[in-house]
Amino acid sequence: MVLNISKSGGVATLTFNRPDKFNSFNQELAFATQKALDDCESDEAIRAIVIRGEGKAFCAGQDLAEATDPNGPPLQSIVGKHYNPIIERIQKIEKPIIAAVNGVAAGAGANIALACDIVVATESAKFIQAFSAIGLIPDSGGTYFLPRLVGRQKALSLMLTGDRVGAKEAESMNMIYKAVADDEFDEFVSGLAGKLAKMPTKGFGLTKRAVNASMNNDLSEQLRLEEELQTEAGQTHDFKEGTAAFLEKRKPSFKGH
Numbered sequence: 001m002v003l004n005i006s007k008s009g010g011v012a013t014l015t016f017n018r019p020d021k022f023n024s025f026n027q028e029l030a031f032a033t034q035k036a037l038d039d040c041e042s043d044e045a046i047r048a049i050v051i052r053g054e055g056k057a058f059c060a061g062q063d064l065a066e067a068t069d070p071n072g073p074p075l076q077s078i079v080g081k082h083y084n085p086i087i088e089r090i091q092k093i094e095k096p097i098i099a100a101v102n103g104v105a106a107g108a109g110a111n112i113a114l115a116c117d118i119v120v121a122t123e124s125a126k127f128i129q130a131f132s133a134i135g136l137i138p139d140s141g142g143t144y145f146l147p148r149l150v151g152r153q154k155a156l157s158l159m160l161t162g163d164r165v166g167a168k169e170a171e172s173m174n175m176i177y178k179a180v181a182d183d184e185f186d187e188f189v190s191g192l193a194g195k196l197a198k199m200p201t202k203g204f205g206l207t208k209r210a211v212n213a214s215m216n217n218d219l220s221e222q223l224r225l226e227e228e229l230q231t232e233a234g235q236t237h238d239f240k241e242g243t244a245a246f247l248e249k250r251k252p253s254f255k256g257h
Helices: 028-043 074-092 108-115 128-132 142-150 152-160 168-171 183-197 201-214 218-233 239-249
Strands: 003-008 011-015 050-054 058-059 095-099 104-106 118-122 126-128 164-166 176-178
Touching: 003 028, 011 183, 011 239, 028 058, 050 058, 050 108, 050 176, 050 183, 058 095, 074 108, 074 218, 095 108, 095 183, 104 108, 108 126, 108 142, 108 201, 118 168, 118 183, 126 168, 128 152, 142 152, 168 176, 176 183, 201 239
Parallel strands: 011 050, 050 095, 058 104, 095 118, 104 126, 118 176
Antiparallel strands: 003 011, 126 164
């Protein structure tokens, strides 16, 4: 299996499982990831998703042996049919998605991580825009997300130089949410995912929709969208439960709808 899937306590964990190839992507892994994300989206019991890698790496990007195989998929298909659908799914799924970067994240691997809602990395992890070393441009949403996270000049510099960025530096430049000591990483990710899975999932989804729209909306458009989505959020079970629990001075029991 190139992708391991486990589900527990409302959390689905998708683990890239090509450790001998540093979890680099091939067609099989790409399609398996797309299907797993679809399954997580439709499964109402799943309220948070974790994406991580098996072994020492998160994901080293594209398997170049496949990309250079005369009988393999062309670059257009690799980008358009393998990676783009994954990025679009990550953005569309209205459940929190955590990238648990347990090692090197290079090329498309780095950009898949940056497309997720929350990125947590081991302190020993590295992020690398590796494309320039082989004459390619960043794909998998890299040219969209990275400039918005760290600014145009910093993003372009990292893309052109291919510099390695350590997790602590990535945190300091707002590329990722948090760098965590390696020996505390698994516990931290498990705790974070478990916490999110018990919180108001519908509200999370609406928040994610609003933030995604803000990338292109002007202020007036965004204010109107906030009004619309807040009205929708106010009709959920979890809003009623959250306000009742606050007034009754007790812990809320959210259902995710």
